[in-house]
Amino acid sequence: MRVNVNAERCIGAGQCVLIAPEVFDQSDKGTVTVLAETPGDSARAVVWQAVRSCPSRSISLADG
Template identity: 75%
Template sequence: MTRINVNAQRCVGAGQCVLIAPEVFDQTDEGTVTVLADTVDGSAQGVVREAVRACPSQSISLTEG
């Protein structure tokens, strides 16, 4: 299982995470990232890893465990 960590203060609101994994990420009214699922496993991990790589502000990180 992989835990998703976000730093909303660092987020620039590009929305790449939402475009890549809308079932896991959303944006607040202010445009910053919010997480819909704190953890992911299985096939969703690959999509979430892609969203982490696409984040221009590096606001999203993963913790394995």
């Protein structure tokens, strides 16, 4: 699983950071940044929750 983000689309709601702080953070501008582009299988459920919770749909996942 590979985490992809579109920081330009991000509105800075921060839901991803609250749900998965080991994977996501916010930049000085308040937009999403990725701390772990390829989180382990143990983080899969929480990362999917963060993807579904993103109001701007700025986060996506890819195989690999």
